[in-house]
Amino acid sequence: MAAMKCLISTNISSHSMHKIPSFSSTSCKLMCSGVAPTSTTPIRINSSLQSTIPISPKLKQQQLRKVDLEYTKTNEELREKTRGTLQKALDPMAAMKLIDTLQWLGISYHYEEEIDFWLGKLSQWDADDDDLHATALRFRLLRQNARPVSSDVFKKFRVNGKFRKSISEDKEGLLNLYEASCLGTNGEDILSEAAKFTENELKLSSANGILPKHISRRVGRALELPRHMRMERLESRLYIDEYNIQENHSLLLLEQAKADYNEVQLLYQSELAEMSRWWKQLGLVEKLTFARDRPMECFLWTVGIFPEPKYSSLRVDLAKTVAILLVIDDIFDTYGTINELSLFKSAIQRWDLNAIEQLPQYMKICYMALYNTTNEIAYKVLREQGRNILPFLEKAWIDAIEAFMIEAEWFNNGHTPRVEDYLENGVTTSGAYMALVHAFFLMGEGLTIENVKLMAKPYPKLFSNSGRILRLWDDLGTAKEEQEKGDNASSISLLMKEKNMVHEDEARAYTMKLIHNLWKDLNTELLGSNILPLPIIRACFNMSRTSQVIYQHQEDSYFSSVDKFVDLILFKPIA
Structure with a gap:
């Protein structure tokens, strides 16, 4: 881990929001005019995982705050008090509320053993027949932690095949049922019905002004975006402010959450400093002046996917790979000719330094950076885990480059792919698998x-589903901007053509349905039968959550400012 006391320096430009187009304006214009691109026409390819985010260059000026050892000691004392509470003989409802609050505040990772113990007890416990709040909260806590729990537990709140209207009187229970329904899978009709019922009832109660003050704000946030789909680290920061104004909040938990947030933010800053030093020493963009120079963006993605402190080293290493992928994307996007791209693909497929001799000088530099970084990561895992993963890393990169080449050939031949082909290939070019x-x-x-x-x-269906959500959110967030630039191919435009849609809004609504169903597919991974470990399952969920935050931009909403989110997560401590 990098030292906490250091200066963060980087060379990040503050461009306006710009997404790498799926099809190049050059290629599009040539295809529309009936002229195929030549072998010297640069091919523009998309790689959405490393999208461009408007970030001001704060790292040039900001010095890391020192870690106060007394401050850290105080944090640990607060944790021990909370741990003691969890270890007491609480009643199940009190335990569930405490666990839920710890998760909202982003500090539950300190109590994994205690929470796991309680989840085991809750698996053997059931709420009273008329307790909607407890039933829904128990279901959500168990399901999101991949503990076996059946949606049939909600049958007791139905009559004649429909949810009883009377349960709408329990606003807390209604809200929890709504949140629980968002963890439903395809085929769990009772949860789909619960989602519709609770959404309608909550909207009606909100419109009529009959929600209690302490729950009104939470209902508004849930209807805007269910908690299950929110980016964890960002949600913790926003919820700490919300919790602070709640009546009867725990001062102990609030103080712990604030202190922990600031402490982890310091860790993020030290990691970003390490990442930035590596990037500067690599010197890739100094040699390849056409490539974007944005290590902070790459790091932001890794924070969204792996927010826990224990993944510190992983965040740095993964940010390195995404940064290199960004440069490779620029080669395909703005610089390389179709012949050069073909040579680059062949060299990557060989994964041999001797293969670089046939490449142009700018590609040799990029190839060496990729080759060395990948081998360093593989060596690190071999040293620490005794496992040789180099063949897997090589293949992941080869798959990515081959997918870029498939798109290049589509464009070079003037071919418009089917939506399914576009999405399947787009998951790979997004960088998700890699x-x-x-x-x-x-x-x-x-x-x-x-x-x-x-x-x-x-690759696992889990990876594919998460990557498709990323790909679709990218297209939803940037399709109009790309059309204005002359880029007319994305899942939106392809859907309009394939489904004979007249208006773009139709394609957008259809895309939202696709994302909704993909979330249900993701939720299937929580049923407990997956051979993949829970941490990587959670990472896939977090990738999907982060994608929405990055690409969905609405004024006066949760998604209004990515720049603000960067400031909250990486730079601005809680007072």
């Missing part, structure tokens, strides 16, 4: 002979 394979091994948790074999084509 990132998750690296993360799986860097985490090193729950690895078995069986699940290690899954880290190659065909």
